[in-house]
Amino acid sequence: MTENELVATYPRLWHMAHDGAWPALQAHGLMSASALVDAYGCSGAERNALLRTRRPQSVLLERDGLPGAMLRDQKPMSDAALGGCLTDGTTPAEWYELLNSRSFFWLSHDRIWRLLRARAYRGAAQTVLTLDTRSLVAAHRERIWLSPINSGSTLFKPQPRGQATFSRIADFPFAERARARKPENNVVELLVEHSVPDLAAYVLAVHRVRDDRILEEIWHSPRARENDHP
Numbered sequence: 118m119t120e121n122e123l124v125a126t127y128p129r130l131w132h133m134a135h136d137g138a139w140p141a142l143q144a145h146g147l148m149s150a151s152a153l154v155d156a157y158g159c160s161g162a163e164r165n166a167l168l169r170t171r172r173p174q175s176v177l178l179e180r181d182g183l184p185g186a187m188l189r190d191q192k193p194m195s196d197a198a199l200g201g202c203l204t205d206g207t208t209p210a211e212w213y214e215l216l217n218s219r220s221f222f223w224l225s226h227d228r229i230w231r232l233l234r235a236r237a238y239r240g241a242a243q244t245v246l247t248l249d250t251r252s253l254v255a256a257h258r259e260r261i262w263l264s265p266i267n268s269g270s271t272l273f274k275p276q277p278r279g280q281a282t283f284s285r286i287a288d289f290p291f292a293e294r295a296r297a298r299k300p301e302n303n304v305v306e307l308l309v310e311h312s313v314p315d316l317a318a319y320v321l322a323v324h325r326v327r328d329d330r331i332l333e334e335i336w337h338s339p340r341a342r343e344n345d346h347p
Contacts, residue, residue, distance in 0.1 A: 118291035118304075120258065124251045126291075126300050129321070130222040130307060131229040131347060135175065135187045136242040139323050139335055146314035150217035153178060153186050168217045169210040171196055191216075191269065192237040198271035204279035212278070216269055219262070219308040222248065225301035228267075229347050230329070239328040244335070245347045246320050250307075253319040254286075257309050263289045264306040283308065321345040 134142060148156065154167050157178040167176065167188060176188040191213070199209050207215075223229045233243060254261060262283040266276045284290075294303045313319075322345045323335040331346060 118286055118289040120254055120286055122291060123286055127224040128250050130248040130250050132222050132246045133232055134244040136244055138244045141184055143317045146312055146316040147220045148312040149220045150188050152312045169214050193270035193272050195271045198275045202275040202277050204277050207279045219310055220313055222307045224304050224307055227301050233326055234329055242325050242327040245324050245326050247322045247345045248319045249321055260310040261286060262308045263304050266305055268306060
């Protein structure tokens, strides 16, 4: 896949954060779970529990001099199902650690709305960011990976996964997969290693959403278009 194909097919990206997260994201960028855990000084058994095992609930991180930060839960994952679909010798602990080392973005409206309407999240308001794909990719291409599956879910029919699930843009078999798949099921996730400290530079709009309704627009860029929303 070329960068031009990626941008032309998926001109917008979406990220779901907890309610009220925008000021911190605007000021400090988007940090992966492992980056947050390091920043908040978690170590030893605590760090291992947060990054190498499933988080059934969101976890609030606190440290003097820093604003509170929320580690999102991993409710869509099941240890039993994950153990049955991992390939190439990857263990569940290694898979959790891999996911926690990256920042995630969705590439389709349908998938971000599917997450917002999921039983685990539809009862609470969420912050949803709409981002410009071209500028984010141009700035962070060397740390970007693409996934053909929802790597953080084992609901329904868990798809096989392992280290080879993630591909660099140039290595992703987009044309081959496009023969039998719609765009939303071709490239499913875009991941950035570690963090996106300059996240605000790529954000076009920020909305507060609950279940199937946009409650309010929190912020928008002068570059945003009318349809830049979840």
